[in-house]
Every structure is written in structure tokens, then in C-alpha cells.
Amino acid sequence: MNAAAQNIAPSSEARSFLDRDHRLLIDGKWVPAASGEVTEIFDPATEQKLATAAAGGKEDIDRAVAAARKALRGEWSKLTSYDRTRLILKLADELEANIGLASEIETLDNGMPRMVAHYSIASFGCDFLRYYAGWATKISGETIPVSPQGVRNGESLTYTRREPIGVVGAIIPWNAPLIMATLKLGPALAAGCTVVLKPAELTPLAALFLGDLVKRVGFPDGVINIVTGYGETAGAALAAHPDVDKIAFTGSTEVGKKIIAASIGNLKRVTLELGGKSPMVVFPDADLDKVIPGVTRGAFFLNGQNCMAGTRLFVHGDIFDTVVERVAQMASQFRIGHGLSPDSDLGPLISGEQRERVMGYVEAGRKSGAELVCGGDVLPGRGFFMKPTLFSKTTMDMSIAREEIFGPVLCVQAFSDSDLQAVANEANRSIYGLSGSVWTRDISVAHRMAAMIDAGQVSINCHAAVDPAIPFGGNRQSGWGREFGREGLDAYLKTKATTVIY
Numbered sequence: 001m002n003a004a005a006q007n008i009a010p011s012s013e014a015r016s017f018l019d020r021d022h023r024l025l026i027d028g029k030w031v032p033a034a035s036g037e038v039t040e041i042f043d044p045a046t047e048q049k050l051a052t053a054a055a056g057g058k059e060d061i062d063r064a065v066a067a068a069r070k071a072l073r074g075e076w077s078k079l080t081s082y083d084r085t086r087l088i089l090k091l092a093d094e095l096e097a098n099i100g101l102a103s104e105i106e107t108l109d110n111g112m113p114r115m116v117a118h119y120s121i122a123s124f125g126c127d128f129l130r131y132y133a134g135w136a137t138k139i140s141g142e143t144i145p146v147s148p149q150g151v152r153n154g155e156s157l158t159y160t161r162r163e164p165i166g167v168v169g170a171i172i173p174w175n176a177p178l179i180m181a182t183l184k185l186g187p188a189l190a191a192g193c194t195v196v197l198k199p200a201e202l203t204p205l206a207a208l209f210l211g212d213l214v215k216r217v218g219f220p221d222g223v224i225n226i227v228t229g230y231g232e233t234a235g236a237a238l239a240a241h242p243d244v245d246k247i248a249f250t251g252s253t254e255v256g257k258k259i260i261a262a263s264i265g266n267l268k269r270v271t272l273e274l275g276g277k278s279p280m281v282v283f284p285d286a287d288l289d290k291v292i293p294g295v296t297r298g299a300f301f302l303n304g305q306n307c308m309a310g311t312r313l314f315v316h317g318d319i320f321d322t323v324v325e326r327v328a329q330m331a332s333q334f335r336i337g338h339g340l341s342p343d344s345d346l347g348p349l350i351s352g353e354q355r356e357r358v359m360g361y362v363e364a365g366r367k368s369g370a371e372l373v374c375g376g377d378v379l380p381g382r383g384f385f386m387k388p389t390l391f392s393k394t395t396m397d398m399s400i401a402r403e404e405i406f407g408p409v410l411c412v413q414a415f416s417d418s419d420l421q422a423v424a425n426e427a428n429r430s431i432y433g434l435s436g437s438v439w440t441r442d443i444s445v446a447h448r449m450a451a452m453i454d455a456g457q458v459s460i461n462c463h464a465a466v467d468p469a470i471p472f473g474g475n476r477q478s479g480w481g482r483e484f485g486r487e488g489l490d491a492y493l494k495t496k497a498t499t500v501i502y
């Protein structure tokens, strides 16, 4: 059964949020877009209109950046690091206190099952903010006892200060809208930066909900500005803005390259979290009772609409047929439906356009000679649902195995070589290098293989282990820089060296 038949209705609390006149948060005030334009927001599970949001453009970005610049020099800069910690913790507490409504809005906007929304907001919303709240008081420089310009030892001192990088433009995607916002805000605020946040045009609601909490918590005006709107207009204006010091972007590799091009004007700093085509490598000694749920979820979590999705499964020939059969069995048993139904394991894809794009890959997979083991169809009726799809006997020259599909499509390929490097070479045959996993009980194979996979993070006997403290980011065309952990904070700081000769 799919969503339309389930007749799912939002709660009255969510309804009254959705029905609001959604505006832009600029300098502490909700204001309409200068052009007066709006975008319509749809529930991907029912294709029904949910809400109307302001479509901000260049003029709004200019106003938001000016507010962020003013705030950077204002009251915000006078606060102690303890004050910043307290404010970020308060934001986490507010989010936790409202997690029911937050997760309902996230589900309506994005389609993900409510339990997934709840879990992700608890850990990557609330706890992530708390993790970075703690960092605000631990930002420090070094003292360097050098003797520049020929001064005698002991007559000079250099110290470094870590200063906020300045005004940050955060451009985020639609696949986990609320947590994407907190992932950018946490380290930026801990570092003392100010932010202009540009949510994805398909899913602006979570950020707007967060905007309410930001106001309630009492951040000084202009520290956090939210401009909803399209990528080509609002996003591009932010990326190119001469008074923005850094862009933190998550999204497609294609747009990531445009962000770099747009940054050239003022040489702003850029960090990029982009696409992936992550391998999962299963050796014949692995514990299949852990492997099957692990790799199946690794591939189909959020319908594969997540950058770390394990979309290429490499299985040793000895266990190939068993693994393919069991993964297909589990994938076929996922219950598909409206994310607000407690019975749904998977929701819809984000949009009709996205589903068409994914189905285009399914068609290409069929034509390429890969073996379709399960799925490959959309669900009839309303909502952008499709079945988890597994292709076996794929090779790395097929587009389904090479390109990021961002949908529920898993490619499985056998390996028989006892040469680990050959297996790694196959796993690394991708323009991406975001994530990967190795499944074996042999610790030597596990660590050797993990070292050989060219990715920002590799998990052993699980896939995509993420935590606020674990550095996260990609190699090659999966991105620039790392988020999370101390490195994630460093990306929002710049160093000033001060030397005194006495």
C-alpha cells in the first residue's frame, strides 16, 4: 500500500506551522523576499502542496550578508566563549524540546520515515550542536619561541590566535534538511562566525523551523540569517558574494565545481561535501548475519539519497550467490509508504524529477547487461515511491556502477582474487572517495583493506559510522576539507601570528 491510500494527515501543530507565511530571517526579523516571489513546497509522499516559502534572490542575499557582517563586529564579537557555548546548548535544548514537531516537519518535507528523522535530529541535530558547543571554550593558539630578524634568544615571542573566519555562507541539500543546517551552524557558531544559510529549494521548512528556535534562544540579530530560494539565484549570489569569507557547501559535485568558480572573485575559503559511490567489500569469512542487514541498510538508508550510501557491493565469489539472494530478500521486504506511517521503512524519493533520473539509471542498467535481481519499478499511484533495486554482475564500465545515482540502486560485483590490492583497485575505480566499508573477521585483512580504500572514512564490519567527533569528508571529487571533529572546527577559523620583540 502506498501513501495516497493511507490518508496521512499532518498534526494540527504541524499544519499551523505549514500554513504560515514563510519568510526570510534577516537581521533577526522575518521579512518577505524583495521580489515578493515564492516557491511551493510539496509532500513527496502525496504530491500535495504543503506550504509556500519565500524565494529569496540576490537582493535578499545582499541584505543577509550585510546583516551577518554587521553582527560579526557587533555584540556577538564581545560575547565570551562561554556565552557562545551557552547559546548553542540552548539551541540544542530547544530542538530537543521540540523534536516531535521537528521530525514531523522533516518527514513531511523530505519524505524520510519519522523514526529516521527523530533519530537523526537527536544525534546530528541536538548532540552535534552540543559537541560543538563544547569546542567554543577550547579554541586556542600556540606560543612559538623563535628569534626572528636576528634578535637574541629570549628577546622575542610569537603567539598565534585562532580567529573566526568571518561571514559564512552555508548552502545545504534536501536529503536531510534539518541536520544539514545544524552541521553547518554548530562549528560556525562555536568558532564565532556569523552565517547566511541557504536551504535547498525543495526542502526549506526545517531550516525555517530552526529559525524560530534561533530567535527564541536569543542569538544576537544577524548572527544566523536564513534565505530560502533557488540554487541558481540565491545560492549562486551567496557563492559569488564579495563580502562572504567562506562557503560551506553540501550537494552535488557538479554544483561544488560551480561554487569553486564563484569563489574566485574574492578568493573566499570553500569546503565541499559532495557526491559518493562508496564501496562495501565483503570477504568470505565475514559474519553474514551482520553483513546482510549492514550492507542492505548501507545501500538503501534514506533510499540511497545520502552521500555515504554504499552503492557498490563487492562480494567474494565463494559467498556471492548467498549474499545477493539474502540482500535482495531483505531489500524486497522493506515496507514502503508515507514517512508519517509508523509502518514505513522507506519513504518516497524527494521529487518526480529525481525519481525519473534514478529510473533512467535503472533503464541504463537493464540495457548494459547487468542482471536485475529485485526492484526496478516505481510504485503506482501518488507519491515518488520506488522499489529498492539490486543489480548483480555489474562491471565498472557501466554507468550504474560509475555514477552517483542518489537513489535506491545497489550494484553487486564478485571478486575472486586473493590479491587485496587488486580488490582495492576495483573499489577505488571511481571519481569519488567519500566512504567505504570492509566486512571480515580477519583483522589483518580488515586493516590492510581499510588502508587501501581511497576514501575519507572507512568502516570495518559496519557501514558509514558517523559521529560528531569523527572527521567526515571526501577525497578526490567527493570534496574539499573535513567536517566534524576538531578539523571541522578548524575550517571556520583562521590563524593570526603576533610577534613581539622586547
Ligand code: NAI
Pocket (backbone or CB within 6 Å): 171, 172, 173, 174, 175, 198, 199, 200, 201, 229, 230, 231, 232, 234, 235, 236, 237, 239, 250, 251, 252, 253, 255, 256, 258, 259, 273, 274, 275, 276, 306, 307, 354, 357, 404, 405, 406
Ligand atoms: P544540488 O547540488 O543542485 O543542490 C544542493 C544545494 O545547492 C541546494 O541548496 C541548491 O539550491 C544549491 N545550488 C544549486 N545550484 C547552485 C548554484 N549554481 N550555486 C549555488 N548553489 C546552488 O543538488 P540537486 O540538483 O538537488 O540534486 C542533483 C544530484 O546531486 C542528486 O541526484 C545527487 O546525485 C547529487 N546530490 C548529492 C548530495 C550529497 O550530499 N552528496 C546532496 C544533494 C544532491
Ligand code: MG
Pocket (backbone or CB within 6 Å): 231, 252, 255
Ligand atoms: Mg541541481
